[in-house]
Amino acid sequence: MNDTANQSTDAATGIVTAAIIVIGDEILSGRTKDKNIGYIAEHCTNIGIQVKEVRVVPDDEDIIVGAVNELRARFTYVFTTGGIGPTHDDITADCIAKAFGVSIDVDQRALDLMMPAYKARGVEITPARLRMARIPDGADLVENSISTAPGFMLDNVITMAGIPNIMQVMLDAVTPRLRKGRMMHSQSIDLDHPEGGIADMLKEHQALYPDVAMGSYPTMRGNRPCTQLVLRSIDASELQEAYDGLMNKLQNQSLIA
Amino acid sequence: MNDTANQSTDAATGIVTAAIIVIGDEILSGRTKDKNIGYIAEHCTNIGIQVKEVRVVPDDEDIIVGAVNELRARFTYVFTTGGIGPTHDDITADCIAKAFGVSIDVDQRALDLMMPAYKARGVEITPARLRMARIPDGADLVENSISTAPGFMLDNVITMAGIPNIMQVMLDAVTPRLRKGRMMHSQSIDLDHPEGGIADMLKEHQALYPDVAMGSYPTMRGNRPCTQLVLRSIDASELQEAYDGLMNKLQNQSLIA
Numbered sequence: 197m198n199d200t201a202n203q204s205t206d207a208a209t210g211i212v213t214a215a216i217i218v219i220g221d222e223i224l225s226g227r228t229k230d231k232n233i234g235y236i237a238e239h240c241t242n243i244g245i246q247v248k249e250v251r252v253v254p255d256d257e258d259i260i261v262g263a264v265n266e267l268r269a270r271f272t273y274v275f276t277t278g279g280i281g282p283t284h285d286d287i288t289a290d291c292i293a294k295a296f297g298v299s300i301d302v303d304q305r306a307l308d309l310m311m312p313a314y315k316a317r318g319v320e321i322t323p324a325r326l327r328m329a330r331i332p333d334g335a336d337l338v339e340n341s342i343s344t345a346p347g348f349m350l351d352n353v354i355t356m357a358g359i360p361n362i363m364q365v366m367l368d369a370v371t372p373r374l375r376k377g378r379m380m381h382s383q384s385i386d387l388d389h390p391e392g393g394i395a396d397m398l399k400e401h402q403a404l405y406p407d408v409a410m411g412s413y414p415t416m417r418g419n420r421p422c423t424q425l426v427l428r429s430i431d432a433s434e435l436q437e438a439y440d441g442l443m444n445k446l447q448n449q450s451l452i453a
Numbered sequence: 454m455n456d457t458a459n460q461s462t463d464a465a466t467g468i469v470t471a472a473i474i475v476i477g478d479e480i481l482s483g484r485t486k487d488k489n490i491g492y493i494a495e496h497c498t499n500i501g502i503q504v505k506e507v508r509v510v511p512d513d514e515d516i517i518v519g520a521v522n523e524l525r526a527r528f529t530y531v532f533t534t535g536g537i538g539p540t541h542d543d544i545t546a547d548c549i550a551k552a553f554g555v556s557i558d559v560d561q562r563a564l565d566l567m568m569p570a571y572k573a574r575g576v577e578i579t580p581a582r583l584r585m586a587r588i589p590d591g592a593d594l595v596e597n598s599i600s601t602a603p604g605f606m607l608d609n610v611i612t613m614a615g616i617p618n619i620m621q622v623m624l625d626a627v628t629p630r631l632r633k634g635r636m637m638h639s640q641s642i643d644l645d646h647p648e649g650g651i652a653d654m655l656k657e658h659q660a661l662y663p664d665v666a667m668g669s670y671p672t673m674r675g676n677r678p679c680t681q682l683v684l685r686s687i688d689a690s691e692l693q694e695a696y697d698g699l700m701n702k703l704q705n706q707s708l709i710a
Binding site for chain 1: 475478479480481482483484485486487490491492493494495496497498503504505506507508509510511512516538539540541542543576577579580581582584585600616618637639647648649650651652653655656659666667668669670671672673678683685
């Protein structure tokens, strides 16, 4: 395993890693199509955090607790989405408390965020709504500028809503508190040819630059198989050298103008 | 863990389970947004296979092999997507062979599927293209009616392409060979109210029908918070009873017409 970076080794390498846990039966049944994985992954890449693993798990306490504890030990951060609403199937906050072995109760800070909006709208404070103010002991709140009920961050685990627009404002709210790592730089090349014709050359080029990850992604344009090559590295100058060298080879073979 | 069903216990319960492993750095970086998880999940639900876990993992041999071996022991089937093309970063077939401890080589059956189309198009047979005919020893092929290079099924692991339309024809090709379990039936109710107002009643109703999973999913219609309730069970008559009872309660509270 080359991704067992934890917080102490991160400090030495400058690499900051993350995992995402998507919680919810509705994703696993296919009824709801996840829109959070790609969004969080792209956001993390843009701020220098490398997402190394994603899991989608059911609304099951043992499985959620197990995934949280495994992944928070392996990565700098763990982002969870889903399961923090008011209904009986929203068990994420309790699972996080259990994973950390801390207590959980209605949190005055969360109530202070939620109550003004509820009062203004004349919404009754039911036991179910109070459930959304339950926060594990020791967690910091993550503000929700849309519907007020907050997410939270406990140690290196960030717990957010599943509704995409609410998840997104929570991600923005927590981002200033996250440690950013070395940026992953990338360059891409679009080829009007199938990847089979350049694979051998690309493999040789990859061997010359082991610290530049070279990916080849087949796509279809209409009926024509095309290819996007993506070069990625935390070393911008080595990336540029690898990119220039590859462009030269492609031009010499008349594979690109 | 309540989802440790393996193939022997499945026979007793009639429950057939699956996991999905999405393989590829480009998904974890956010550059490519996955479209396969939701499609496979919905397809499985429709044929009586319950998807219990999804993982997205990088192009890293140890991590792929580890995920395959963990999940194939826990679930009836494991579907993988991605990493079976011709380039050096396509390592899935070799990882599956390693996970099972079997050899892998260019497979004559795969060549027989691929060669006619290559010859017809005048495509050169490079070492890279031959790579796509590498199949782990003992695997059955899964046909690819779009671009011919096949996927494969080895024991309970089904390995498919990452390009969505190719993955989809492979999934169709392998479906007749899969054991189907008891169908999960579902009924849904759309409410024009936020879920906080029905959560306590729903929790009580859930307690009356422990074998009917009741999910509550908040959505926004414009600026209005709404809710979709979804009831799911493999027992159709119990599902109907739980649904009718819930509709009665909602009508009595004037929450639905």
